[in-house]
Amino acid sequence: MHDHDDHSHHDHSHDPITSEAEDSLFAAREVAIRTLLIEKGIFSADELRHRVELMEGRSPALGAKVVARAWIDGAYKARLLADAETAVQELGLETMHTSKIVAVENTDDTHNVIVCTLCSCYPIAILGRPPAWYKSLAYRSRVVANPRPVLEEFGLSLPNDVAVRVHDSTADIRYLVIPQRPEGTENLSEVELAGLVTRDSMIGVALAQSL
Amino acid sequence: MIENTKFQIGDLVRVRVNHTSGHCRTPQFVQGKTGEVVAVFGQFPNPEQRAYGSNGLPHQILYQVCFDQTDLWVNYSGPEQDTLRIDLFEHWLESVSTKHEV
Numbered sequence: 001m002h003d004h005d006d007h008s009h010h011d012h013s014h015d016p017i018t019s020e021a022e023d024s025l026f027a028a029r030e031v032a033i034r035t036l037l038i039e040k041g042i043f044s045a046d047e048l049r050h051r052v053e054l055m056e057g058r059s060p061a062l063g064a065k066v067v068a069r070a071w072i073d074g075a076y077k078a079r080l081l082a083d084a085e086t087a088v089q090e091l092g093l094e095t096m097h098t099s100k101i102v103a104v105e106n107t108d109d110t111h112n113v114i115v116c117t118l119c120s121c122y123p124i125a126i127l128g129r130p131p132a133w134y135k136s137l138a139y140r141s142r143v144v145a146n147p148r149p150v151l152e153e154f155g156l157s158l159p160n161d162v163a164v165r166v167h168d169s170t171a172d173i174r175y176l177v178i179p180q181r182p183e184g185t186e187n188l189s190e191v192e193l194a195g196l197v198t199r200d201s202m203i204g205v206a207l208a209q210s211l
Numbered sequence: 212m213i214e215n216t217k218f219q220i221g222d223l224v225r226v227r228v229n230h231t232s233g234h235c236r237t238p239q240f241v242q243g244k245t246g247e248v249v250a251v252f253g254q255f256p257n258p259e260q261r262a263y264g265s266n267g268l269p270h271q272i273l274y275q276v277c278f279d280q281t282d283l284w285v286n287y288s289g290p291e292q293d294t295l296r297i298d299l300f301e302h303w304l305e306s307v308s309t310k311h312e313v
Contacts (some may be wrong), residue, residue: 118236118238167297168238168296170238170297170298171236171299171300172252172298173273173298
């Protein structure tokens with residue numbers, strides 16, 4: 001009988017699992033700084049753990065909730081476009097005090113797409129952590145200069161009469177794209193609508209999911 | 212309404228070239244280019260100070276400036292209505308009266 005717990009006899013094709021990441025210079029520095037901050041009483045280990053837990057608990061579902069509300073409630077959409085920070089908080093969601101959320105709306109004439117050419121600025125408060133490609137040099141350097149071919153690679157082909165508006169998030173503003181509401185969704189509930197609002201549609205590299 | 216701003220929505224501005232040394236949040240590809248102010252976001256800590264451990268004071272006014280993609284990139288492949296909007300701090304911007312003023 002084959003023993004599934006006995007890895008030494010497994011026919012493994014992947015690389016061995018090592019602790020390389022944990023042993024890196026940056027990881028060692030993080031441990032040193034963290035230990036010092038806790039020793040000095042700036043925060044406790046439990047407070048830090050709680051912040052990490054909160055950060056990792058955020059997901060694009062929060063942003064989808066905001067977009068779905070904007071789709072069904074024109075007055076809310078107007079407030080969201082005028083002052084996104086307050087409109088997001090109105091739904092009981094937490095924002096960051098170090099940056100400011102701004103919402104931009106896709107229309108029949110204009111398609112918005114977000115990038116941070118200098119690093120990886122992203123509306124973490126309502127979308128969670130950014131995808132790996134958003135932080136890649138390839139996306140950051142290419143989408144500013146050649147947005148249409150890059151969007152094509154994501155599977156989004158836009159006609160020339162739709163203006164592409166790239167937002168380079170270089171400072172303290174975090175952009176949220178409000179994608180267009182898909183056709184034929186008049187009878188959907190707010191929760192069902194939120195299910196159509198994908199992460200990528202709120203970055204602007206895709207449309208909201210159609211039915 | 213945000214007070215004491217040097218520029219208003221609709222103003223044409225040119226981005227200074229190599230205005231500061233060290234860390235800055237003004238990419239090379241807009242330096243020397245002319246665009247239009249489309250939003251005034253208000254006061255924010257100066258990242259050029261914060262990058263070196265300071266508190267970022269005095270605050271700088273942050274604007275959103277819109278550029279035509281065809282002005283930013285040689286042989287831009289898309290249509291002429293494509294634009295790039297970028298967030299820039301006031302000390303990097305100077306007034307111009309026309310788009311092609313030298």
